[in-house]
Amino acid sequence: MADFQSLDVLRRSASTETTPQIRAHPEVAKLIDVSRCIGCKACQAACMEWNDLRDDVGYFEGSYNNPGDLDPSTWTLMRFTEWEDPKGNLEWLIRKDGCMHCAEPGCLEACPSPGAIVQYANGIVDFISENCIGCGYCVKGCPFNIPRISQADHKAYKCTLCSDRVAVGMEPACVKACPTGAILFGTKSDMTAWAGERVEDLKSRGFDEAGLYDPAGVGGTHVMYVLHHADTPSIYAGLPDQPSISPVVQAWKGVMKPIAMAGLAFTAVVGFVHWMVAGPNEVQPEDEARGRDVLNEKQP
């Protein structure tokens, strides 16, 4: 099992059991202040080191993004964007990408394997690899395009928010490594309050649209951003403006399941009732006689 106790599980994929409610848990959050990030990638290195992951060495493809995308061994990635504001000033937007730890996780909603994805009561969404069957449904469920399936073991991987560290009272590795204080970790209420101060500060410096990214479409997230342009999150390397679980996924994982089961059961019941009412359609002796007549060329 995971590093938390079962008492700490709030949601469990593909499961109907009631989760334990007896303990009061403060929600945690990681706050990424994009305006204070210098793009040093210390968080990426710390993530690799703590989780003991080494990606293959790739190729330079004309971008500071290194590697080029999230992958099974890269759970967090600095994404660099050169953006011109309406006045023509160049801004270098740097966003640390990774799992947002949604309050309403699309991955968990889509997962068919009991207990392969759990949400702890503190808000962390974790993949329990031993239960993962590698179907890729989490990839379809995620509104942020985060999970990656490994071709080595056919399991899904993503940021754990260092659930193993948090479980023993430590902050995530990326937070510990950040040299500018751009990544902070604490209770969600503390982080929201601190973000409020940061947003005020940014506004006083001319970033009128500064704000906190904690999208309501997924019930809020446990990784939040302070953005200087919170009105257009998508300029930060495609951060979704209004993320939510796709209606297609909701149809497939929501209404479709009971309707399908009821529909099939109904079809079988109709068959049974027909059998009760009409009974079997049996060949009668006179059918046999007339059939043989035809076969023997005595056309009736």
Place this chain on the structure above:
Amino acid sequence: MRQPPGTLARYTTVARLNHWITAALLILLALSGMALFHPSLFFLTNLFGGGSYTRAIHPWFGTVLLLSFVLLFIRFARHNLWERDDTRWIGSIRSVLANDEEHAPEVGRYNAGQKLVFWSMTLLILMLFASGIVVWDTYFFPYSTIGQKRFAQLVHSVAAVAIIGIWIVHVYAALWVRGSVQAMTRGVVSAGWSWRHHRKWLRETAHHRATGE
């Protein structure tokens, strides 16, 4: 093949084998697919050696089913072309369901209900294979967007539920119309069965026999 007197050959041995291979695969696909569709049915993955094995083998079942069904399609398609009488037969479906076929038009090798099952199966298998390829991540992940994969997954599950429904109808009809199952197990049907359910086909077969074909 020597056949008992008073019977008609309906399916060759190869056709029957072809049918039952397809049938077995459809059942394996339904079980493994339902296991991944509804959490309450996840226990069915135990039949296939666990979740990962189920995930891995399901698309291979599908691939083999497609190949098997293509042969079945080539074998049966020309007998399933829609005719004017089929529409009339559907018009008298109420009396057919009440086990009274005398008032329906005489039926050839297949009745309209069987033809509808055939074409539904054909259409749904094509939909299932096409959408299944899109979500077969092991080999085809890079070739579609996540939006397309979501859509394919929905199409795949809707089509799968539909084909299981068609399968229930197909199996029920075979059990309800007595003497039909042996057509597909032993390959022969009685003259009485043919007279009652496929009279036009009986006349044609008798004519072919008389003219020495």
